[in-house]
Amino acid sequence: MVGLYRTRAVVLRVKDFGEADRLVTLLTAESGKVQALAKGVRRPKSKLAGGISIFSLGDFQLWQGKSLDGIKQVEIIESYRLLRENIEKMAYASYVCELTDQLQGERDADSGVFSLVIHTLAALQDYEDLDLVLGIFLLRVLSIGGYLPEINVCVSCGSVVPIGSSLVLSASGGGILCADCIRGEKSASAEALSLLRFLVNADYRLAGRIKAGSVNYQVVSLLMNYVTYYLEKRLKSSDFLDIIREEKGGFKSVNGSK
Amino acid sequence: MYARSIAQLIEELGKLPGIGPKSAQRLAFHLLFQSKEEVKALIEAIVKAKEEVKYCSQCQNLTDINPCPICSDLNREKWLLCVVENPQDVAAMERIREYRGQYHVLHGVISPMDGVGPEDLKIRELLQRLSNQDIKEIIIATNPTVEGEATAMYLAKLIKPLGIKLTRIARGLPEGGDIDYVDQLTLVRALEGRREIDN
Ligand SMILES: [Zn+2]
Ligand SMILES: [Zn+2]
Numbered sequence: 001m002v003g004l005y006r007t008r009a010v011v012l013r014v015k016d017f018g019e020a021d022r023l024v025t026l027l028t029a030e031s032g033k034v035q036a037l038a039k040g041v042r043r044p045k046s047k048l049a050g051g052i053s054i055f056s057l058g059d060f061q062l063w064q065g066k067s068l069d070g071i072k073q074v075e076i077i078e079s080y081r082l083l084r085e086n087i088e089k090m091a092y093a094s095y096v097c098e099l100t101d102q103l104q105g106e107r108d109a110d111s112g113v114f115s116l117v118i119h120t121l122a123a124l125q126d127y128e129d130l131d132l133v134l135g136i137f138l139l140r141v142l143s144i145g146g147y148l149p150e151i152n153v154c155v156s157c158g159s160v161v162p163i164g165s166s167l168v169l170s171a172s173g174g175g176i177l178c179a180d181c182i183r184g185e186k187s188a189s190a191e192a193l194s195l196l197r198f199l200v201n202a203d204y205r206l207a208g209r210i211k212a213g214s215v216n217y218q219v220v221s222l223l224m225n226y227v228t229y230y231l232e233k234r235l236k237s238s239d240f241l242d243i244i245r246e247e248k249g250g251f252k253s254v255n256g257s258k
Numbered sequence: 259m260y261a262r263s264i265a266q267l268i269e270e271l272g273k274l275p276g277i278g279p280k281s282a283q284r285l286a287f288h289l290l291f292q293s294k295e296e297v298k299a300l301i302e303a304i305v306k307a308k309e310e311v312k313y314c315s316q317c318q319n320l321t322d323i324n325p326c327p328i329c330s331d332l333n334r335e336k337w338l339l340c341v342v343e344n345p346q347d348v349a350a351m352e353r354i355r356e357y358r359g360q361y362h363v364l365h366g367v368i369s370p371m372d373g374v375g376p377e378d379l380k381i382r383e384l385l386q387r388l389s390n391q392d393i394k395e396i397i398i399a400t401n402p403t404v405e406g407e408a409t410a411m412y413l414a415k416l417i418k419p420l421g422i423k424l425t426r427i428a429r430g431l432p433e434g435g436d437i438d439y440v441d442q443l444t445l446v447r448a449l450e451g452r453r454e455i456d457n
Contacts, residue, residue: 013371014404019276054404084404087411094370236373243375 003064004072009034010057010117012097016042024052024071025101026060027117032108033101036062037070048074055080055093055121082125091244092130094237096120096137102231103145116140123204131216131245132207135199138223143200147230150175151197157181167193169222171229188218195219217245264290316387318363318380320345328352328361335359337394341384341413343367343401346438351399354442356449359397362387367405368412376412384413388420395423397452414455425452 012033013025020042026034041048051058051074061073083093100117116137123133142148153160155175167188168177176193177185195215212219228234260268264286272282289297313319314326321327328334328348338359342348348361364379387393398413400406410426417424427448 018278084407085411087408087415090404090408091370098371237370239373240368240370240375 004061005064006059006061007031007034008057008077009060010114010121011052011054012101012117014038014052014054020046022052023068027100027104027114028060028110029114030110032110033104033106034062035068035106036060037065037068039070051076053079053084055083055097057118057121078122080121080125083121088130088244088248089124091237091241092124092134093121095134095235095241096124098235098237099141099227099231102233102235103141111144113141113144116144119204123207127204127207129207129210129212129216131220132199132210132212133204135195135216135220135223136202136204136207138220138227139200142223142227142230145230147174148200149226151193151200152176154178154181161193163194164190165193166190167196167219167222169196169226171226188222189215191215192218192222196222220245313380317348317361318365318383319348319361320363333358337392338397339387339393339395340397340399342399343406343409347399347401350438350445351449354446354449356446360393364400364409367400367403367409369405370408379409381413381416385416388417388422393422395425397425397427397449398455399427399449410455418455424455426455427452 007026007028007030009026009028011024012027015023015025017023017037020040022038022041024036024038026036028034038048038052040046041052048071052071056076056079058074058076060071062069063072080093083089096117100113104113120133120137123136124130127133139148149169153175154177155170155173156177157180159178159180161176161178165179167190168182168185169175169188170177170185192215195212196219199219224238228238259265267286267289268279268282271277271285272279274282277285289300310322311320312322312324314321314324314329316325316329319326319328323330335358339362340351340357340359341362341364342351343364343366345363348363351357351361362380362384364381364384366374366379368374368376368379388396396413396417398410400409414424
């Protein structure tokens with residue numbers, strides 16, 4: 001007898017496994033990450049084929065295995081198709097899912113990450129300003145992990161960093177530095193500091209409304225470095241995201257975004 | 259527990275794709291019970307293939323003659339180019355005997371989470387070819403997987419500005435499937451039903 005259970009989950013990762021199977025990393029609503037086998041899914045006539053796509057949200061029926069659970073059935077709730085059909089959106093969504101995969105342990109109790117990921121994927125699908133969405137996501141992730149950078153006072157001397165100062169974010173220091181304490185660190189504009197302070201309390205609906213342009217690019221680049229520092233490793237998907245972000249605009253704006 | 263040399267053989271075989279611990283054990287014992295000559299022939303075939311097989315300077319397919327037989331076949335259309343993921347896909351396309359153009363093998367697909375980006379594929383070589391040769395149509399025949407579609411989109415972005423007609427094999431292929439597994443009729447239809455990419 002095989003034990004069956006149901007769970008709502010989002011597909012973080014799909015990897016070819018064996019001859020015709022795929023290994024699927026699910027982020028479940030109640031119990032963190034679960035690795036599950038999708039048997040025979042690469043065969044054209046598989047019932048599961050097409051149902052198990054990265055980034056999609058569904059209700060899964062799983063069987064319990066000795067070392068690995070398996071996927072028996074899935075009913076897609078939201079496939080987030082656009083995230084797979086638009087290469088820019090795909091680059092961002094891949095980064096979001098890989099970061100989540102790294103941060104979330106297997107069978108961890110949910111700490112709000114599931115709902116954050118779903119809202120983030122939906123925002124990446126719906127909005128044009130992908131950097132803004134990613135910026136908000138990174139700040140939320142840092143906040144859940146207890147690593148939210150200090151953004152009001154200088155982490156070196158403790159003095160208040162006033163509006164209009166340029167932004168210097170020190171990952172090792174855990175927050176921003178004032179003009180007196182900068183030691184060789186790169187600084188971004190004063191608008192970047194304002195945007196960072198604004199994004200900490202922002203939600204995704206804003207991504208459809210404000211226009212932050214290249215300031216966004218700077219802030220998100222800084223936050224990505226900040227996350228890399230705490231993760232102690234570079235995410236694989238960040239190389240491709242860098243290529244896409246640079247092509248799309250950022251500092252070297254070529255032909256605007258599409 | 260096995261003798262050290264057997265354990266080592268099992269471990270090496272287990273590194274092959276699609277081979278789990280059980281299959282590795284089965285293969286190891288199969289090899290052990292073969293004659294010395296049979297085992298030597300296998301080893302020689304592996305070493306010979308490894309030494310002689312190279313990338314074709316034209317299509318990047320694996321070959322022991324350069325350029326490969328397909329690239330040097332004068333009866334094939336020179337203006338038509340089909341871009342595929344790997345050598346197995348060239349074989350699948352050749353099996354259907356419908357296609358008479360050239361190929362370009364990428365040797366993989368863009369897969370952000372595996373750290374495979376455009377620079378890891380034979381894309382530079384493709385662009386080089388497009389600037390040297392008079393290609394009029396490119397069929398992108400990467401698998402209908404997420405990574406295959408992403409690669410197709412990325413190529414479209416690079417190739418569109420060159421003014422070359424760009425088509426994608428039709429969606430008749432099941433989503434998430436491998437071209438390698440698709441039956442021949444489906445593949446013929448997918449090729450016939452290719453559509454221009456407009457992005
Ligand atoms: Zn200071
Ligand atoms: Zn060739």
